[in-house]
Amino acid sequence: MKNIRLFMFAACTLFLAACGRQTVKIMTPPDASNRVLFGAEQLQATLDRAGYQVMMQQGDTTFSDPEIKTILLTEVNDTTLKKEGFHITTTGNLTRVSGRDGSGVIYGCRELIDRVNDSDGRLNFPEELKDGPEMVLRGACVGLQKMTYLPGHGVYEYPYTPESFPWFYDKEQWIKYLDMLVANRMNSLYLWNGHPFASLVKLEDYPFALEVDEETFKKNEEMFSFLTEEADKRGIFVIQMFYNIILSKPFAEHYGLKTQDRNRPITPLIADYTRKSIAAFIEKYPNVGLLVCLGEAMCTVEDDVEWFTKTIIPGVKDGLQALGRTDEPPLLLRAHDTDCKLVMDAALPLYKNLYTMHKYNGESLTTYEPRGPWSKIHTDLSSLGSIHIS
Known part of the structure; x- marks a missing residue:
């Protein structure tokens, strides 16, 4: 009582x-x-x-x-x-x-x-x-990479697993992080990885390309869906970065190829696998974009143009067509080891929501002076008819 x-x-x-x-x-x-x-x-x-x-x-x-x-x-x-x-x-x-x-x-x-x-x-x-915001894209980068190589893998090759990235599966921490981005008026989140698709999508034509076990794949599906949906309602694009041309380890082994080759020519098989990977990613996850690094693995600048216009952009369009959508997600071209102007001149007639990006960090400053040649890269890229990101 x-x-x-x-x-x-x-x-x-x-x-x-x-x-x-x-x-x-x-x-x-x-x-x-x-x-x-x-x-x-x-x-x-x-x-x-x-x-x-x-x-x-x-x-x-x-x-x-x-x-x-x-x-x-x-x-x-x-x-x-x-x-x-x-x-x-x-x-x-x-x-x-x-x-x-x-x-x-x-x-x-x-x-x-x-x-x-x-x-x-x-x-x-x-x-x-x-x-209202002055800058069209404002965001932060989270690296899904490590400071050491994984056993049996090369540089940039880090499948999404709880063992390598336990924090990636922490929903509560992601909510705090996304809310922090909103509080700072950011509208994009960049996830940096060499070849993420084999951790996030299954391909009907290449089922053996999956790079993680079934249990981990289901966790990845759930987490990436959760992350993109929570980001979407906050006005944030999740922009997945990837390098070219990297293949999943199981895919490469199936066809007797290397996962990476610094002088790799474009082949119909590799182009088809990459295009279908991108299409499946765009179709499956809401409010996503792509950040593409063409440099280093392509043989020539002409290959850069072909890869971007005949594999990557068509892959994005295939994913949009499967969804019945016409609004283009952001597609960012990294200006590292490529002729950005040549690529963008060929790409802009095909796709409008394009951006160029060049980093401002220790690596770029050891290659280019902060003024003069380095500054000219940014001013030149900002005059292509698209938006440039530093």
Whole structure:
């Protein structure tokens, strides 16, 4: 009996405390996208921590109670806003967050979140603010590679396994990492690996090419699906990097080939395997793109052009066709050991969502001076008609 009285007292205390908190209503349309709903959830969590009583309402977005602080989240077809841009207006007790797209709503919510956190929990919202990212792709790189070679493998060859990358299978840590990217307004995550496809997809024509056991493959399917879906609702593309031309170890052994050859010619078999690997990857996982390193393994620059335009781009298009999609995922060409201009001149008529990329790190600075020749690479690549990433 004593325990029951204590429980009732505690419940009443919590109820009265809640009643004493200011109420904030967050409203979203009935057809709100996953990104709008994610922005609302992030804003709700921040307001909860700041001590507000938060009401969530999806459906009717009519502002009907001027006594309650209300935040309305919507996507709008406002061409004055940049892609991923937002417009915040506050009139009385109503704050509208209008995004050019779902990502714009997320970034508008992040603006409100930052203002709550920076003002000791006060609802210090702007009367009017338009903003949006200046850089089209903003992201971080995570290496699925190691500092030592795996037994029986060469450089860059690291199948996705719990033994090599136990952290890759930690969903809770990925959620924290993705939320960190969103908080920093990043919209891309780059996974760096030599030949990832044989860890992530099965090919009907080459079932023996799979590089991991069945149990690990199922874990990889689950993890990559989880990662890409969670990234998608945060407005983040998962961009998988790979080198050319690397073959899976089982595929190479089946045909009596090497996994890598620095002077490897393009053959119909290798091109078919790679094209089908890319198509299966694009078809299977949502919100993914590719970062392609043509250099080092190709014989000539002409081979680079052929490989990019006749194997890689067709593979992406095959995957999109299988999905019935026409929107092109980002395809990044790494400007390492290749003639980027020659490749891009041939590729841009075939595919529009193309980017070039050149790294700025110790290796690049030992090859090129920070000014002069090194700087010219970046300025030249930025003038090709696509977007350049440093």
